Amino acid sequence: MALATYRDALNQALREEMSRDEDVFLIGEEVAEYDGAYKVSKGLLDEFGEWRVRDAPIAELGFAGLGVGAAMTGLRPIVEFMTWNFALLAMDQIINSAAKLYQMSGGQYNVPIVFRGPGGAALMLASQHSQSPEPWYAYVPGLKVCSPATPYDAKGLLKSAVRDNDPVVFIEGELLYNIKGEVPDEEYLVPIGAADVKRAGDGLTIVSYGKMVHTALDAAEKLAAEDGLEAEVIDLRTVRPLDIATVVTSVRKTNRALVVEEGWPVANIGAQLVDDIQREAFDSLDAPVARVTGLDVPMPYARNLEKIVVPSVETVLRAARQVSYIS
Amino acid sequence: MALATYRDALNQALREEMSRDEDVFLIGEEVAEYDGAYKVSKGLLDEFGEWRVRDAPIAELGFAGLGVGAAMTGLRPIVEFMTWNFALLAMDQIINSAAKLYQMSGGQYNVPIVFRGPGGAALMLASQHSQSPEPWYAYVPGLKVCSPATPYDAKGLLKSAVRDNDPVVFIEGELLYNIKGEVPDEEYLVPIGAADVKRAGDGLTIVSYGKMVHTALDAAEKLAAEDGLEAEVIDLRTVRPLDIATVVTSVRKTNRALVVEEGWPVANIGAQLVDDIQREAFDSLDAPVARVTGLDVPMPYARNLEKIVVPSVETVLRAARQVSYIS
Amino acid sequence: MATRQSRTQEGETGTDREAERKPDFLGLEPENLKSLLRLMILARRFEEKAAESYQLGKIGGFLHLYIGQEAVAAGAITALREDDFVISAYREHAQALVRGVAARAVMAELYGRADGCSKGMGGSMHLYDRSVNFMGGHGIVGSHLPIAAGVGYAIRYRKQDRVCLCFLGDAAVNIGAFHEALNMAAKWELPVIYIIENNEYGMGTGIDRTAAISDLVDRACAFEGMASEQVDGMDVLKMRAATERAVRLAREEHRPSLLEAITYRYMGHSMADPSHGTYRSREEVERWRGDDPIVSFSDRLIATGLMTGQGYEEMDQAAIEEVEEAAEFAEASPRPDESHIYDLVYSDEYPHGADRRDSWR
């Protein structure tokens, strides 16, 4: 076990998978000579050459589609979006091509492709650069959607995504690249579609994914210290498919649930979880499932506003107490 | 009151608003000389001329963006997408430009624009042409999203959308264009954000929108006839913002709720309704909120498969009985 | 368009014929020449049958007929090797047939049956057959252009000498994907041949009303390294010759091409659209019908003694029988099994999927 940043963990996953399988290649803006806008692809150009680490023109729709075509011939492209905000330009290729080709072709053309890049708010990047795209893709059958919170999960999940034979939307945390965590020296995989209990507890179930897992964990510590309430914190890791079983098992034990996510409040991942929880654990619920989300506004630039738009330990605490009837 | 088709009702709305306000114009593929792929813009070119009824090149991103620019100068563009499936190419303009400009500009540039066209499955158009886009847009603050079920609502809501000073995503039912309904001779508006009780009842609340409202109503009749259960059928008409008050009032009365929609099952409008209902009517619920959605698959071409993917009166009936504990 | 005029005249005077015979038959064996004709006739008869079945309600959804454009598919696709790739939009019946997808498999697909080339999942707009590298069948205008570039990228990636042939409609030259795809193909020297089938209209809109350029092929000017050529799309041999030139550039020099085939569709945009009406006159359609690619080519084969009138009749009869048999096959083919509705969403495992995806069932 060695400490590695989320960025390096992803870099290791890319290097390992590209070394293991010469059909794997990376394409995106600035990924080659510049080592990636966030340096995730550092050193890969030198190691694998320009055909396997390709600097793309600013043409998200075009290079996403190029990836789909290459995948149809059996290659395993990793398409990097500098950030997921720009992928709105490529949605047609992700949703109308990648997600549908396997079925549309009667099972002849599967599309082993990974679309990856950072999502969520960073610091004062304003509305066009601060969006959480998970719900847009989680809605779509044919796609799998991952959003890891730790270096360990980032590496293990990305390696699984590259080996998956279907399109995977892989959303990294723009503010997580620098966080450090344990990463095993030996090879390992984290399965797609498996949630992980990041903190055990019986007082309340807090479900989250991506960056917000850390906020949830901090809130859980405060809750334990200040209210003696032990929250169980579940990291979904994958938002399509959702590992409802793990969530429901926990809720049956704690009888209270709180879902925390960074995105907008409507028709999102949390809403889906509430639907699943209330249906599968209806009689176990002592209170309505609570939710903490980003505010229902485009992200303002001003730091003081950005702070109140993104969920904080305080807002999570407040909601956790509400749902636990602690005032 | 005269009978009119959903298509004619929309055509009337366009004609009336364009006559009332010369800043209103229509742009899209085939809208002018061809009268629109679904003939919704019939006769408008002759009446208003090419600058106000403009045939666009196949460039969804481009003409959606052109609409945004025109709207920034105070014009009121109505951008027609031949179908919403193609709007996946224009999402960047709808979400990154139209929805954000008012806030991003500190309130200087509002964007009075309507994006409209048919959505949902028609008959055997296969996966790329059979999608329900509502959840993608309902997630986004800055947008309003309408999806009318009847000629009356289609006309009244479209007129309100054209007069609204912010971007409105207006999703018509591809299979509804030919249905007939009462449309007043005198002018009227249907407010955005107001649900409508299409059938009164106290046995169960069925919430739906768009095409599925008709399926829900048919199921309600059967339920009354066969089980003596009077379902209240609520037509949301607008899915952003959601008129939760109307829904909750009904559920407090019936104690049971079923949400019916055509789209895929995950992170959709129904999930959001479950979230709102369980939070605001928790103690009134005698059973988990039930849901009927399209199956979690891209739409297959074969008619026998398409039939089981789209919710039917039978599937709605089954779910209604389940949630009412009738076997 | 000048090019059109000259084209329509040419081949009509006996002298032209003489002059052309040698250069125009491209030194092809009589057998190859006849097979070109056979493919065009098969495509024509196939679609006539499909139209009939559509009227009878045996085929649903959108059905876009290619009738009138057969010379483009026949001339272009026969210039390829078996290991090359073909990709197209939604007006692709003829392209699939010429590429070698069995008529019965295509017809069964239109009927939405399990034996269809896409197992009844795709229908007319989404024909696929991996065994002959036929990659569809794409319904979003322009979406397959970057995909074709990706196929070209994979060819270079694997250091192969294969090529990818990509058909697009005239109206697709206005969409961003066209620009993005051609830029990448040119910049990275991808062996892709883009063939614009300029049938003058995108649905009911004349291309001259939406594209700010007279000759669509000239859009290649924006991409250095992109070869380009405008071709008479009603002449199967000219299509074959031009495509062979482009294939050679792609195979030997990794040089992409943009070809513009001047052609015309005799039927409406789809079965919902009349063959003539508001946007084009009966006269215009008739004028182009006078230049039928099948008639003009068979006339030439007969005039030059390469085929007899009876030989033509037999060929036509054989095609009619093939499509009739295909229709019977489609009719008899089972509908896709409903219990397998989830099987083709993911090729790989999908944890806790279908079982709880719709627990309301």
Added chain:
Amino acid sequence: MATRQSRTQEGETGTDREAERKPDFLGLEPENLKSLLRLMILARRFEEKAAESYQLGKIGGFLHLYIGQEAVAAGAITALREDDFVISAYREHAQALVRGVAARAVMAELYGRADGCSKGMGGSMHLYDRSVNFMGGHGIVGSHLPIAAGVGYAIRYRKQDRVCLCFLGDAAVNIGAFHEALNMAAKWELPVIYIIENNEYGMGTGIDRTAAISDLVDRACAFEGMASEQVDGMDVLKMRAATERAVRLAREEHRPSLLEAITYRYMGHSMADPSHGTYRSREEVERWRGDDPIVSFSDRLIATGLMTGQGYEEMDQAAIEEVEEAAEFAEASPRPDESHIYDLVYSDEYPHGADRRDSWR
């Protein structure tokens, strides 16, 4: 690039100067000439101050500096009328200042304050000022190109003789929106002038590595009716002259233009990016610094006796004072009121909105 070479040499020899003086001063009044210089100096000093404030953490997010490119904004925007429109991408401080947005309002925006030109909601990438028709400030590459076409459409719609000036970066010529926008502008004869600011790089990638064309301006070839011209973007008068020509075409003939300004950014892509490093050498940056648009233009004004060295000093001092005052103003301006967080999402009524949007609060 040939054009670059010729440009870099020219203006360095006294004789050139003589030759150029008359034609190049465009018959502008000394006052106008000085104001061009003043605007460039203001932009330069403003950004130097902004960089300093960014280092001090007073400004957040992305900050893209324009230093080195000032002649483009100053030459182009001053060729407009007050009622014309200007729209740009995210590297737009100088364009906003030249257009007449108050330095204090721009600085306050960068500081994220209520008195910012976008009320602190947009920041550096999203500057807006409707009072001078400055339409932003767009962060998605290429997204403002169709928007500019829409402004042009609105001008024609209202039968006005205004024009829209749209700035874009070199790397934006590869995105689909560029193609779709220019096609519409050309086809519908929209009075829009697209100015590519070719500073050779899109972030760390040389444009020659991603665009399959040597002279970006040549992409106009794909759109009939689109005028085009490559301009020395380091020479404010050449920019002014070329833009005036394009404005005349747009205003009088509804003819759109694509101009390519050859220029260079002296600083990194953004504050996060060093001014030189992996993708370009210190020498390259130095070479271009030797061609500083402010230095060369002030030299000419002085050499031709239109301004004294002291006059220059005073002008520079005034600019420094203006930006210092702007910084103080920004510093003193209040942060946006948190209780109004929902007020700018919708301009119109939004039924049952904020109150239940986040009932968990």
